[in-house]
Amino acid sequence: MKVSVLGGGHGCYAAAAALAENGHEVRFWRRDPSALADIVRHGGLTIRDHKGERLVALGDTPGTIAPIGVLAEAISGAEVVVIPLPAHTHDDLAPQLAPLLENGQVVFLPPGTFGSYLFVKALADAGNRHDVAFAETGTLPYLARKHGPAEVVVSGYATRLPTGVFPARLTDSTLAILREVYPSVEPVEDGLSGALMNAGPVIHPPLIMMNAGPLEHFDAWDIHNEGTQPSIRRVTTALDRERIAVREALGYRAPHFPLADHYSSDGDEWMYGRSAHEKLTDSGDWREKIELESHRYMLEDTRLGLSFLVSVGRWAGVPTPVAQGLLSLASAVSGIDLYEEGRTLEGLGLSQLSREDMRELLHIGVPA
Numbered sequence: 001m002k003v004s005v006l007g008g009g010h011g012c013y014a015a016a017a018a019l020a021e022n023g024h025e026v027r028f029w030r031r032d033p034s035a036l037a038d039i040v041r042h043g044g045l046t047i048r049d050h051k052g053e054r055l056v057a058l059g060d061t062p063g064t065i066a067p068i069g070v071l072a073e074a075i076s077g078a079e080v081v082v083i084p085l086p087a088h089t090h091d092d093l094a095p096q097l098a099p100l101l102e103n104g105q106v107v108f109l110p111p112g113t114f115g116s117y118l119f120v121k122a123l124a125d126a127g128n129r130h131d132v133a134f135a136e137t138g139t140l141p142y143l144a145r146k147h148g149p150a151e152v153v154v155s156g157y158a159t160r161l162p163t164g165v166f167p168a169r170l171t172d173s174t175l176a177i178l179r180e181v182y183p184s185v186e187p188v189e190d191g192l193s194g195a196l197m198n199a200g201p202v203i204h205p206p207l208i209m210m211n212a213g214p215l216e217h218f219d220a221w222d223i224h225n226e227g228t229q230p231s232i233r234r235v236t237t238a239l240d241r242e243r244i245a246v247r248e249a250l251g252y253r254a255p256h257f258p259l260a261d262h263y264s265s266d267g268d269e270w271m272y273g274r275s276a277h278e279k280l281t282d283s284g285d286w287r288e289k290i291e292l293e294s295h296r297y298m299l300e301d302t303r304l305g306l307s308f309l310v311s312v313g314r315w316a317g318v319p320t321p322v323a324q325g326l327l328s329l330a331s332a333v334s335g336i337d338l339y340e341e342g343r344t345l346e347g348l349g350l351s352q353l354s355r356e357d358m359r360e361l362l363h364i365g366v367p368a
Contacts, residue, residue, distance in 0.1 A: 006074065168190040
């Protein structure tokens, strides 16, 4: 299958290497074309995981990676466009991408923080009347870290990816295509349901705020290892209950993928399968310096993800005191009103919709 991967982050490198190794024809685009030079000099991307280390070579045939510096060329003819970028990139990328998208293409946002709506809206604003589907899921398909300009280490692969499609009328055809690329996708009701599966705003805000002292004191700190203590887990569980309560209030069905399953050795299999937390901590790749004011756990998962959860809770009439409390603390730490600058239904212009209007929007899309 012809797949385009957009972006230069950890998940983007993992996607380009893994999808090419799985036999797809991968075109890899970065905003800064010069950043692709290291991959060209290296002869491809080196991937290291439980199977060992190997080079995924450059080329324009299935099983290889083609670095491309022009966005229009990167996505032309692609069947699936994978965007494993932080959600704060969507505001800039969506209007760039919108005029270029072609009929029948699938754009995958893993995860999306309701970025699917931003891309659908940008498509309409650009006057692009093609039927393009935007799908978002609860996490990156990879536990990954770059180890250099042309090397990525993957500690784990997602085994279950709950995925919602916007507009939902395209769900069946979209998931049939996506399963060719990511067999682990599982259907949920729509794009908003997919957004409310996002695990990042549940995992990371408690871990950074409740580890703020050691994060500022030590040169490096692993929030997933020594930072994941019982008291913090209790806060995470309470926060996740709020997410699930919002989902249930909107009529979304189980499974809700409670985060507790990520840490448990029994119960339902979570998104990364069994023992994923141990693989993550054993890798050592998450022992890092986290600058609280600038790290994506603050700017993406807290500013965008928590604000979105709080706003949907307000719209649905569901209290989210833990989410609101963490968001208020993070605002004090960062000196920024994170709700005001966040991704909220108010900011998206959707807070006045009735539930019936929202269901119609999610099913039909935004008319061009």
